[in-house]
Amino acid sequence: MRYSGINGTGGYLPAKVVTNKDLEKMVDTSDEWIMERTGISQRHVAEEHETTTSMAAAAAKKAIEASQLKPKDIGMIILATSTPDRAFPGTACLLQEALGIRNCPAFDISAACSGFVYGMTIANAFIKTGQANHVLVVGSELITRYVDWKDRSTCILFSDGAGALVLSAQESPGIMATDLHADGRYKDLLYAGCPYSRDNVSPYIQMKGHEVFRKAVNALGSLVTQVAKENNLDKDAIDWLIPHQANHRIIQATAKKLGLPMEKVIMTVKDHGNTSAASVGLALDHGVRTGQIKRGDLLLMEAFGAGFTWGSVLVQY
Numbered sequence: 278m279r280y281s282g283i284n285g286t287g288g289y290l291p292a293k294v295v296t297n298k299d300l301e302k303m304v305d306t307s308d309e310w311i312m313e314r315t316g317i318s319q320r321h322v323a324e325e326h327e328t329t330t331s332m333a334a335a336a337a338k339k340a341i342e343a344s345q346l347k348p349k350d351i352g353m354i355i356l357a358t359s360t361p362d363r364a365f366p367g368t369a370c371l372l373q374e375a376l377g378i379r380n381c382p383a384f385d386i387s388a389a390c391s392g393f394v395y396g397m398t399i400a401n402a403f404i405k406t407g408q409a410n411h412v413l414v415v416g417s418e419l420i421t422r423y424v425d426w427k428d429r430s431t432c433i434l435f436s437d438g439a440g441a442l443v444l445s446a447q448e449s450p451g452i453m454a455t456d457l458h459a460d461g462r463y464k465d466l467l468y469a470g471c472p473y474s475r476d477n478v479s480p481y482i483q484m485k486g487h488e489v490f491r492k493a494v495n496a497l498g499s500l501v502t503q504v505a506k507e508n509n510l511d512k513d514a515i516d517w518l519i520p521h522q523a524n525h526r527i528i529q530a531t532a533k534k535l536g537l538p539m540e541k542v543i544m545t546v547k548d549h550g551n552t553s554a555a556s557v558g559l560a561l562d563h564g565v566r567t568g569q570i571k572r573g574d575l576l577l578m579e580a581f582g583a584g585f586t587w588g589s590v591l592v593q594y
């Protein structure tokens with residue numbers, strides 16, 4: 278039997294940070310309010326010279342190096358982003374060129390904050406069916422350029438960065454289960470427009486925060502309960518929950534549903550903010566590089582985002 282497993286991971290965050298104290302000078306808000314409602318204390322903001330591709334390349338190089346592979350070994354690139362550098366070609370092609378890789382399939386996927394778990398799920402399918410041996414999955418977002426820095430309800434949340442991993446073929450699992458969902462009826466609760474489309478909506482992020490919060494808690498609660506049931510997992514079996522880092526209250530509610538103590542949850546939201554499709558990959562890389570996540574650990578990765586989209590990956594590291 279052929280399976281896929283996490284080989285190496287990588288991450289990149291721009292050096293520039295905007296703290297809650299900085300935001301107090303820009304909009305009517307406070308460090309206390311932001312910390313209490315979101316758990317975010319700072320967000321990373323790309324400099325002018327940084328791009329979705331440059332951040333993806335920095336994270337991808339680390340993931341390939343950690344896998345003890347060379348760029349030429351990569352057989353497919355899947356890049357999740359809602360903030361591509363060009364409408365076309367896909368940022369995955371720009372990344373392929375930046376890494377000096379020749380002639381492998383490379384494509385973008387757009388699933389907002391769920392992009393990384395969508396990407397892992399697609400990569401897993403290609404590996405299991407023997408169509409690729411090493412797939413580079415990257416989530417990269419330069420989302421702060423879609424933020425209206427005068428809108429206190431959204432500018433406190435979002436952050437730039439990239440998370441990456443190499444998924445490789447192996448004889449034992451690896452990825453044990455994947456589960457993806459989408460419901461386009463909620464498209465108007467969280468969106469940003471395309472400047473040249475006739476959709477006529479703002480290019481800045483628009484969000485009904487309270488409704489998004491409620492839907493995220495409900496969808497993720499049902500999702501993790503279902504994953505645990507279908508895979509006969511009791512709460513002690515999961516070593517780490519690696520959630521999308523949007524809001525500490527959403528994460529706490531999901532951990533509670535699973536009966537997991539917060540010590541078993543990788544938390545980066547305080548320092549990383551919400552990096553959308555990069556967030557789960559960045560959190561995984563953080564857990565690996567800080568030595569929290571060890572080989573053999575059972576990881577439940579999950580995400581929820583615009584669409585709405587949501588999903589999970591259960592994987593033995």
Ligand code: ACO
Nearest residue numbers: 306310314390429430433486487489490493523524581582
């Ligand atoms: N500082 C101070 N006050 C604020 C701020 C702010 N930055 N933003 C909003 N407020 C005010 C509102 O104007 C409102 O005031 P009012 O009662 O006088 O009208 C009050 O605070 C309460 O507003 P709510 O929107 O109801 O506040 P809530 O407790 O829901 O928190 C938040 C807002 C943090 C946005 C929350 O709804 C949330 O996190 N939602 C999830 C959104 C999210 O994570 N989106 C990311 C993409 S999807 C995902 O990744 C899951």
